[in-house]
Each structure stands twice: as C-alpha cells, then as structure tokens.
Amino acid sequence: MRASSRSPLVTLLAALVAASIVLPLIVIAVQAFSLGWDAAVEFLVRPRIGELLQHTGLLMVVTVPAAVLIGVGAAWLVERTDLPAAGMWRTLLLAPLAVPAFVSAYAWVSVRPQLSGFTGAALVTTFAYFPFVFLPVAALLRVLDGADENIARSLGLNRRQAVLRTVLPRLRPAICGGALIVALHLLAEYGVLEMMRYQTFTTAILQQYAIGFSDAQGSLLAAVLLLLCVVVLTLEVVLRGRARVARVGGGAPERPQRVPLGLWKIPSLLALSAVVAVSVVVPVVLVARWMLTAIGRNAVDVPALLRVTGTSLGLAVAGGLLAVLAALPGAWLLSRRRDLTAMSLERITFVASALPGVVVALALVTLSVRWADWLYQSVALLVLAYVILFVPRAMVTLRAGLAAAPPELSEASRSLGVGGAGTFARVVFPLALPSFLTGFVLVALAVSTELTATLLLAPTGTRTLALAFWGASDELDYVAAAPYAVMMIALSVPMTLLLRRQLRRTSSRVSPKEMA
Numbered sequence: 126m127r128a129s130s131r132s133p134l135v136t137l138l139a140a141l142v143a144a145s146i147v148l149p150l151i152v153i154a155v156q157a158f159s160l161g162w163d164a165a166v167e168f169l170v171r172p173r174i175g176e177l178l179q180h181t182g183l184l185m186v187v188t189v190p191a192a193v194l195i196g197v198g199a200a201w202l203v204e205r206t207d208l209p210a211a212g213m214w215r216t217l218l219l220a221p222l223a224v225p226a227f228v229s230a231y232a233w234v235s236v237r238p239q240l241s242g243f244t245g246a247a248l249v250t251t252f253a254y255f256p257f258v259f260l261p262v263a264a265l266l267r268v269l270d271g272a273d274e275n276i277a278r279s280l281g282l283n284r285r286q287a288v289l290r291t292v293l294p295r296l297r298p299a300i301c302g303g304a305l306i307v308a309l310h311l312l313a314e315y316g317v318l319e320m321m322r323y324q325t326f327t328t329a330i331l332q333q334y335a336i337g338f339s340d341a342q343g344s345l346l347a348a349v350l351l352l353l354c355v356v357v358l359t360l361e362v363v364l365r366g367r368a369r370v371a372r373v374g375g376g377a378p379e380r381p382q383r384v385p386l387g388l389w390k391i392p393s394l395l396a397l398s399a400v401v402a403v404s405v406v407v408p409v410v411l412v413a414r415w416m417l418t419a420i421g422r423n424a425v426d427v428p429a430l431l432r433v434t435g436t437s438l439g440l441a442v443a444g445g446l447l448a449v450l451a452a453l454p455g456a457w458l459l460s461r462r463r464d465l466t467a468m469s470l471e472r473i474t475f476v477a478s479a480l481p482g483v484v485v486a487l488a489l490v491t492l493s494v495r496w497a498d499w500l501y502q503s504v505a506l507l508v509l510a511y512v513i514l515f516v517p518r519a520m521v522t523l524r525a526g527l528a529a530a531p532p533e534l535s536e537a538s539r540s541l542g543v544g545g546a547g548t549f550a551r552v553v554f555p556l557a558l559p560s561f562l563t564g565f566v567l568v569a570l571a572v573s574t575e576l577t578a579t580l581l582l583a584p585t586g587t588r589t590l591a592l593a594f595w596g597a598s599d600e601l602d603y604v605a606a607a608p609y610a611v612m613m614i615a616l617s618v619p620m621t622l623l624l625r626r627q628l629r630r631t632s633s634r635v636s637p638k639e640m641a
C-alpha cells in the first residue's frame with residue numbers, strides 16, 4: 126500500500142462526509158419514535174397509512190415494469206437492429222431527462238385537466254423515467270461481446286432463443302440498476318403526484334409538515350418511506366444476483382450482427398415516435414404554447430425571471446462545487462486502495478441516492494431548530510441538503526476520473542521533489558479534470574430543478590426556478606409558470622447532451638467487465 130493513499134486526513138474527511146449523510150437517517154429514526162412505541166404503532170396502523178402504502182405500491186408495480194419494458198425495448202432497437210437514424214433516436218430517447226417530471230405533469234394537466242389520479246401519475250412518471258433504464262441498457266449493449274450469441278446460433282438455436290439464453294442474462298445488472306433508479310425516484314417524487322392529486326408517502330409528509338413541521342408524525346411517515354427504500358434496495362440486490370456476466374479471456378470481442386427489422390421497421394419507428402411524442406414533444410410543445418401566450422400578453426416579468434434564474438444558478442454552482450469537494454476524499458481513497466475502510470465509506474456515501482429530498486430536509490429542519498437555530502432558514506442549510514442528496518453523482522464521475530491518473534504518476538512526481546499538493550495540482554487534477562467537470566455539471570443541473578428539499582429549506586424570500594414554477598402552477602396560472610418551465614428545460618439540456626456524448630463514446634472507453 127502506498128504512503129500517499131494512507132493519509133489520515135483524507136480518511137478523516139471521507140469519514141466526515143459519510144457521517145453527514147448518515148446523520149439524517151439517525152435524526153429521523155430518533156424523532157420517529159419520540160412519541161413512544163405504543164403511540165407510533167397506533168399512528169402507523171391507521172387506514173390512512175394502508176391507503177398510502179397501496180397507492181405507492183400500485184404506482185411502483187405499474188410504472189417500474191412499464192419503464193423497463195420501454196427502456197429495454199428502445200435500447201434494443203437502437204443498438205442491435207438496423208433501425209434507420211439510430212443516432213438521432215439515441216438522442217431523442219434521452220431527451221426526456223431534459224424535461225423535469227413535474228414540468229411534464231404541468232403540461233399534461235394544463236391541456237387535459239381530467240388526467241389526474243393514478244392514470245395521470247403512472248403516465249407521466251413512466252415516460253419521464255424510462256431513460257434511466259434505456260441509458261445503462263443501451264450502454265451495455267454497445268460493449269457486450271457477441272461471441273456467446275454467435276456460438277449459440279451455431280449450436281442450432283434461432284435468433285430469439287440465442288438472445289434469451291446469452292444476451293438477456295448479461296443485461297440483468299443494467300436492467301436491475303435502471304429499475305432501481307426508477308423505483309427510488311418514484312418513492313421520492315412529489316411534484317408529479319401532487320399535480321395529479323395522487324397521494325403517496327412523500328406528498329403526505331409534505332402535508333404533515335404544513336400542519337406541524339418536523340413533528341414526530343411526519344418523521345414516522347419518513348421512517349416508513351426509508352423502510353420502503355431499504356426494501357427496494359434489497360430487492361434489487363437479490364434480482365441482480367451474483368452470476369458473472371462479463372466475457373473472460375483474451376482476444377478481441379466480437380461485434381454482434383445487427384438484426385434486420387424487415388416488416389417490423391415501420392411499426393418500430395411508429396412505436397419510438399409515440400414514446401418520444403408522449404415524453405418530449407407534447408410537454409415541450411405545450412410549454413412553448415403557454416410561453417407564447419405569456420409573451421403575447423406581455424406577462425413575462427423578465428427582471429424577475431432573471432433574478433430567479435440567477436438565484437438558481439448560484440445555488441447550483443455552490444451545490445455542484447461543494448458536492449464535488451465532498452466526494453473527492455472518498456473517491457481518492459477508493460482509487461488508491463480498495464480495502465474495507467475505503468469501500469465502506471463509499472457505500473455509506475451512496476446511501477444518499479436512496480434518500481428522498483423530503484426526508485433529508487425534514488431531518489435538517491429538526492437538527493437546526495433544536496440544536497443550531499442560527500442555521501435554520503439559511504442558504505447554508507439548503508446547500509448542505511443538496512450536497513447530501515447529490516454527492517453520489519459526483520462520486521461516480523470522480524472515481525472514474527481519478528482512475529485515469531494512476532498512482533505511479535504521482536509517485537514519479539513525488540520522487541522528483543514535488544509535494545503532495547503540487548503533485549495533485551500538476552499531475553492528478555489535469556488528468557481528472559473532465560470527470561470533475563462532468564460531476565459538477567450533473568450535480569448543478571440536479572440542484573437547479575430540485576423541488577422538495579427546496580420547498581422545506583429555502584429561506585423566506587428566496588425563490589428558485591422550481592419554487593417560482595411550483596407557486597404559479599399550484600395556483601393553476603399556467604401562463605405565469607411557463608417562463609420558469611422554459612428556463613428549467615433550457616438548463617437541463619446540457620445534461621442530456623453530456624449523457625448522449627458519454628453513451629456514444631462508451632464502446633471506446635468502457636470494457637464489458639466494467640459495465641457488468
């Protein structure tokens with residue numbers, strides 16, 4: 126083990142970051158049972174809790190399989206068939222990520238007010254979240270070795286049998302990972318479900334907060350939501366399994382032949398067109414229509430829009446920078462050693478990906494009100510929530526970037542008399558800079574459209590694009606909400622382009638073993 130990788134300071138910083146992420150869980154657990162066991166049980170066995178469980182479960186049972194079906198089917202058509210203009214479809218199928226889900230709900234409700242309840246919630250969430258399945262499955266299909274499939278064909282299996290026996294099992298990690306992200310997003314979703322008047326635990330927690338903020342009953346609901354997150358995470362691990370799906374051995378991987386669609390070409394194009402129309406075209410066109418109406422009525426308050434955009438960008442920049450800095454110690458440890466300490470700290474950090482924004486915000490409100498009232502209603506507390514929520518996005522990219530700066534280069538630099546800080550600045554940072562920027566952009570864009578934590582923690586008088594949009598749309602003022610929706614979409618476009626570029630370059634940068 127190298128001396129540079131055993132820095133107590135780096136380990137301490139990584140441990141502090143992990144502790145700050147676990148802290149909301151501890152606060153929620155303590156607060157939830159402050160009423161006592163009997164009172165907690167009495168509250169949780171009410172019919173209302175059963176109704177929330179039923180609503181949440183029904184939405185997940187429908188949306189997750191539907192998103193998987195659309196995402197896997199679309200990825201197969203784009204990556205493994207002779208679909209015309211595959212590159213264009215690859216971009217269009219990632220485009221829903223540029224339209225925040227609650228903006229899509231606003232667009233649909235504005236034109237179809239009767240589209241509410243379970244039907245509307247399932248429709249919007251399915252077509253907003255399927256790219257989370259499409260992206261990893263498409264990326265894995267681009268790097269899978271086709272040798273096993275070709276061997277299966279040579280042994281007498283037809284194309285469909287060969288795919289089911291050799292390709293589909295190797296897609297299981299990507300499918301399960303995408304389904305996990307969809308399920309966690311559903312558990313944390315608030316804007317779509319509130320607009321569609323479909324109650325789940327997240328909407329109930331916000332309502333409980335409005336009645337009596339940060340009370341024990343709200344924390345009990347948050348504890349149930351966290352338990353559901355744990356169930357989803359456990360189920361994903363079980364379904365993913367431990368079977369090795371990567372190719373082992375030397376030699377160049379074989380590129381599988383693209384499947385000719387034949388008579389299915391037109392139906393496939395129509396199906397993809399329908400998916401893009403529902404997920405992108407309809408929301409964007411409707412938002413644009415309301416925007417044109419606002420311009421025609423001279424209802425766009427440009428100075429206010431610019432002020433709100435500036436506030437959102439300021440918070441996004443602060444959240445992005447701090448998340449990257451918070452992720453750096455853990456990513457550095459993991460890139461230099463893979464012992465139990467480093468891996469444990471990384472896994473604890475990734476717990477944040479399963480924390481709904483409302484849970485983190487509720488915990489931070491409790492902490493600040495009881496033990497640090499000077500932090501309550503401060504920008505610092507809001508930015509801390511963003512860091513806790515989105516540090517995993519920075520961790521993933523930083524870990525990959527630091528892998529591009531092997532320890533041998535750092536050792537060579539230090540052997541030439543350059544200190545640790547100088548080595549990092551002159552050797553490591555230039556090589557890892559693209560990943561640093563990628564992590565910053567991903568976090569900043571997530572912050573710019575975050576809603577639930579911002580609703581609870583934003584200081585009085587602070588308005589972000591998400592808050593301004595929510596305030597106008599909640600009053601059914603679609604014209605006033607349109608400029609903020611347009612601006613959020615405009616800020617989200619770079620993320621889509623970034624993911625599109627990463628997917629295009631996957632085959633040259635990632636091995637099948639890494640993807641699996």
